[in-house]
Structure formats: structure tokens, C-alpha cells
Amino acid sequence: MTRNAPTAGGSPATIDAATLAQLMATARPPRLVDVRTSGEFETAHIPGSHNVPLDLLRAHLSDLRTHLDDHVVLVCGSGQRATAAAADLAAAGVANPRILTGGMGAWQSLDAPVRAGRPRWELERQVRLFAGSLVLGSVVASTVLPRAKWVAAGIGTGLTVAALTNTCTMAMLLAKLPYNRGPRLDIGGVIAALGGPRP
Template structure:
């Protein structure tokens, strides 16, 4: 992609986003992480719209997003996927995600600390590989399970998707305290929609 390509996501750094959020017509921040990750630490005023929900209900959500939007995730990878799904010119991505935001000592809201999804994937994948290799000492052939996990991680890297991450996102641990169904998200977007200026 070239910089002039209209589908290239615009990136905004943490400092610029902080300035934009204090302006009169600041952007809406959509955090595409799991509700559990969102509870762990999020930008004040952000809306939690998990990536799978955004993909499934794109049209309904876009009807309530007519202003500037900044997509946020942990590092920028899921926000880039969400950008591809939304496909609007007024969408930007927080460069470096929450890692960059927190590195600048920007304010965050915390509800309950949890491991982020990428860390959970590393733990589960590593645990399966270790168990398969050790288990193959007793059950020959079990090492192929480790090979299967390795192949899955390669596919995840090549396609920039992660089946294991999508499965882990559905666990109760990752659900969080905020309700993340379509109706509740649309309700919050409507409640905070910019009001038209009154005419004299």
C-alpha cells in the first residue's frame, strides 16, 4: 500500500489523540479488544466494541458513527483488522495501541486487571506444545500435536488472525463487567451522539 492509497489507515499517535480528546469535537474512541481486556485498562470515554461484534454488526454500528473515529487495541494489530472491516475515510488507528498510550502516562480507567489476549494465547500455545512433547515420551506420536499448534501459529501470523485468540475471547474470564451486545453499544453511542447546534 502506498501512502496515497485511500484504504491506508491513518495513524494517530498517543500525544495527538490526547489533544484531540480535549478538543470540542474530539473523535469517538472504539476499543476493539475483549471486554476483559477493556476492563483491565482503557482510555477514558472509549466504547468497547469487540472485533468479532464489529465484524458481525458493521452496518448497524456504522449508522451511529458519523463523526471521527479512532480504533484502539493492545498494539494496533486488531485495530488494523477492524479498519479493514469498517472501510470509512474518517477512521484512524491509535499507533502502538494501548501500549503506546500507557507509555506516555496518559490517563486510563481500570475496572479489574486481567491478562491481555495475546499473553493468554502465548500461555495456552506454549502449554500445549510443552505437554505434547513431554507426553510423547509416554505416547509416541503425541509430538504431532505440538507440530499442529506450531502450524496454527504460522497461519495466524500469515493471515493476521488467530483462531485460538477468538476461542479464548469467549471464555468467562474475558467477558468483563461491561455489557457488549449490539443493543447496549448502540444505546451508549446514541446517548453520547453530538447534538445539532440550535438555530437562533
């Protein structure tokens, strides 16, 4: 199912995985823009999609908007980064960017085609592991060093802010680790790929 237009509250348009799979088989499939890190994209992506990590997209909105039309679908791990990208693109003048509801998880649950590469943990899973480990470690450490409990409080505060602002500083920092970086992308190559024919 597709919700074609933003709601009155400003929520971006969405498309579910089953509808997207049907559209990908048509004569004019949508342009897929995957806003995950290049490492995540390298691990698994929808065939024919273009990798434009969220930070690269934000840095080059004016260059990218001329190559994106109202037939673009944004993809990420779960929908959070795609939602942020849709807001940025809409503000830059791209009409009606849509978001794949549930992201790659929803696409893979359909057993839809995926191009797979080197396996890596998803960024959201890494955040859960890192934050959980810090909280657990600080709580255990607080039995000996009572002030260690404030590390857990700081992580809890950070996660609360992340939920309220729909951003995650920890995810942005983890994305910069060598483990999460795939091939280096240059904006010229990205624009050339977006300007090419649809798959």
C-alpha cells in the first residue's frame, strides 16, 4: 500500500515493500535511493538502488535535487534515516519523496531480490549493543564505584533525546568506524549514476 502524499501533520509519503516490489517490475520503476552507510549498502541492498548516505545527501542537496523527481523511494534500515532524508529533500524542493515502510527489514521479509555482499551488523543493532553494554557495565561498576551510575544516566538521556528528535548521535559516530565504512563514494559518481537510466 502506498500513501502518496504527506499528511496534514507533515509526515512523508510511504510505500510498503509489496507495492514497491510490484513497481520495480514495471516499465518505469521508481528511482531507489538508499541512505544507509556505504558499509550497510555493501552488505545487502535492493538491486538497482543507488547509495547516497544521509550525510552525503545532506551535504549535496542542491546537486542531488535536480536528479530526483516525484518517483523516488528512500530506503534505510528501518525507516528513520529515510524519514530524515525525505524531510531534507522536500525542503530542497524534491516533490513527494516516498519512504519504504520498514526499510530493508521489510523488503527482506518478503524474500524480495537482494544483492548481498560482506555481512555486517546493521547500524541500529550496533547502537543497541553499544548502548546496552555501556549501561550494563556502568551499573555493574556502580557496585564498587557509585558514581559510575551516572554513565548509565547519560546513556539513558542520550537515548531519550534520540527518540524525541529522531536523530542518534551514537549511530552517527558508529557509522564513521572503519568497520561500517564501505567503498568511498564521491558526489560526482553518485550524480552520474542518478542521471543514468533506471534499472
